Amino acid sequence: MKHTETYDVVIVGAGPAGANTAISYKKLNPGLKIGIFDKSLFPRDKSCGDAIGPGVINALKRFGNEHILEDEPEVISTTLFGPKNIGIQNYIPEVQNKEDSVVYVIPRLDLDNRIFNLAKSLGVETFEEYRYSGFERNTDKSINVSFKNSSGENEIFKTTLLVGADGANSRVRKDLKLNQNTDWHKAIAIRAYIDSPNYLEIFKERSLMFEINVSALRGYAWAFPSKGTLINIGIGMPLSLFKKENKNINVMLNDFVQTLESRGVIVENIRLQKSYMLPFASSRPKLAHDRVALVGDAGSMINPMSGEGIFYGMESGFLLAENTHGLLQDNKEDINNSLKLYEKSFNKRFSKHYLSCALARLVLQSPLMTQRLLAVASIDQHTIDFVVELLFDEARLTLKEVFLLGIKFLSPLWILKIIKTSN
Numbered sequence: 202m203k204h205t206e207t208y209d210v211v212i213v214g215a216g217p218a219g220a221n222t223a224i225s226y227k228k229l230n231p232g233l234k235i236g237i238f239d240k241s242l243f244p245r246d247k248s249c250g251d252a253i254g255p256g257v258i259n260a261l262k263r264f265g266n267e268h269i270l271e272d273e274p275e276v277i278s279t280t281l282f283g284p285k286n287i288g289i290q291n292y293i294p295e296v297q298n299k300e301d302s303v304v305y306v307i308p309r310l311d312l313d314n315r316i317f318n319l320a321k322s323l324g325v326e327t328f329e330e331y332r333y334s335g336f337e338r339n340t341d342k343s344i345n346v347s348f349k350n351s352s353g354e355n356e357i358f359k360t361t362l363l364v365g366a367d368g369a370n371s372r373v374r375k376d377l378k379l380n381q382n383t384d385w386h387k388a389i390a391i392r393a394y395i396d397s398p399n400y401l402e403i404f405k406e407r408s409l410m411f412e413i414n415v416s417a418l419r420g421y422a423w424a425f426p427s428k429g430t431l432i433n434i435g436i437g438m439p440l441s442l443f444k445k446e447n448k449n450i451n452v453m454l455n456d457f458v459q460t461l462e463s464r465g466v467i468v469e470n471i472r473l474q475k476s477y478m479l480p481f482a483s484s485r486p487k488l489a490h491d492r493v494a495l496v497g498d499a500g501s502m503i504n505p506m507s508g509e510g511i512f513y514g515m516e517s518g519f520l521l522a523e524n525t526h527g528l529l530q531d532n533k534e535d536i537n538n539s540l541k542l543y544e545k546s547f548n549k550r551f552s553k554h555y556l557s558c559a560l561a562r563l564v565l566q567s568p569l570m571t572q573r574l575l576a577v578a579s580i581d582q583h584t585i586d587f588v589v590e591l592l593f594d595e596a597r598l599t600l601k602e603v604f605l606l607g608i609k610f611l612s613p614l615w616i617l618k619i620i621k622t623s624n
């Protein structure tokens with residue numbers, strides 16, 4: 202067993218959560234010695250819809266890194282379809298918490314590598330093809346973290362703080378003896394890439410297409426335009442229902458391709474089909490432990506309504522660094538208190554938002570309610586803006602919002618139409 206260097210922070214996983222944790226520590230306290238480890242060699246693919254919204258743009262801007270999005274085409278609208286073929290197109294509204302109401306669709310093979318390279322450029326020490334295998338707490342308040350490298354050798358790295366950023370099947374989380382999310386609080390989804398020479402023509406512009414509760418029972422299918430003719434398509438549903446109904450994810454994807462074709466979309470060269478789990482934030486584990494913290498999917502941070510997870514993962518990395526960077530070198534006694542502050546600030550920021558999205562998920566699981574919501578949203582701009590803000594911003598349901606939505610849900614549509622024309 203090879204013993205190597207000592208670090209202030211060892212991060213397991215170099216996806217957006219881990220890489221942004223490293224970037225944030227280095228930007229807030231350049232003197233820290235940070236090591237980031239990943240079992241893969243970058244660039245590496247990750248099953249994903251590849252959509253990043255105002256939150257990610259904002260997280261990159263915080264440290265002047267938005268240049269990695271230069272030359273990417275902007276997506277400017279969403280098109281929502283529901284049962285009975287109700288469809289509405291809406292511009293991405295001015296989100297309240299961020300200045301950029303834009304979405305980009307960038308293959309994760311590329312996006313994650315760009316974020317990882319930012320960490321490298323700041324002097325973070327990077328270790329690719331290093332598979333985490335366990336950790337041990339020492340009596341001197343340090344932690345030994347073990348990895349198997351690409352030559353099959355075991356190596357141990359010493360650290361003050363260990364960060365688990367190793368995704369939906371986190372080994373670090375398992376070693377903390379925390380349970381995985383139950384199937385109800387998880388989704389399964391599959392992603393594929395296609396080429397479509399006429400997608401932008403069919404949807405009139407660069408629009409993210411969601412099809413709710415049609416091809417996917419109590420879930421949704423998507424088609425997200427990236428650069429040129431490249432489109433990311435996929436479909437996902439709650440894991441509990443997927444198992445109960447004995448579904449086959451590849452068959453679901455094929456059915457959705459046929460639906461796309463029936464809408465006139467030319468589908469060519471279907472490739473790189475890959476399925477994976479999404480641990481929803483409706484059931485989060487404890488994030489702060491004795492000198493160990495979880496960020497991103499390892500801490501179940503995915504929005505239960507939209508399936509978005511990149512933003513929450515990156516933001517958790519920043520909040521962790523913000524709350525702990527000052528204590529790592531000088532006052533190791535206090536590190537556990539500052540880890541608790543990290544967990545508190547994450548929950549303060551996102552708990553109500555996650556709760557609102559979990560409620561919205563319940564509504565959207567009923568085909569009748571989805572139909573009604575889309576019918577109301579097709580007439581009422583405020584409702585569609587609110588739905589899109591839940592998807593791309595940190596919107597929360599307030600009592601006033603529940604009251605207004607309740608009235609709109611119960612009112613006959615002709616009354617809403619009269620109100621709309623009189624405004």
Ligand SMILES: Cc1cc2nc3c(=O)[nH]c(=O)nc-3n(C[C@H](O)[C@H](O)[C@H](O)COP(=O)(O)OP(=O)(O)OC[C@H]3O[C@@H](n4cnc5c(N)ncnc54)[C@H](O)[C@@H]3O)c2cc1C
Nearest residue numbers: 214216217218240249250251252333367368497498510511
């Ligand atoms: C089909 C699908 C579609 C999605 N669509 C979207 C979307 O459009 N937009 C969005 O925002 N989110 C989407 N998500 C969610 C998003 O992919 C995740 O929330 C996001 O990747 C979380 O980032 P992360 O850094 O926490 O984990 P990951 O991106 O999974 O990164 C974890 C890293 O840890 C490494 N690792 C794992 N185990 C070990 C180990 N033992 N040792 C060392 N390294 C290890 C992995 O190689 C990986 O690089 C989607 C998810 C799925 C499955």
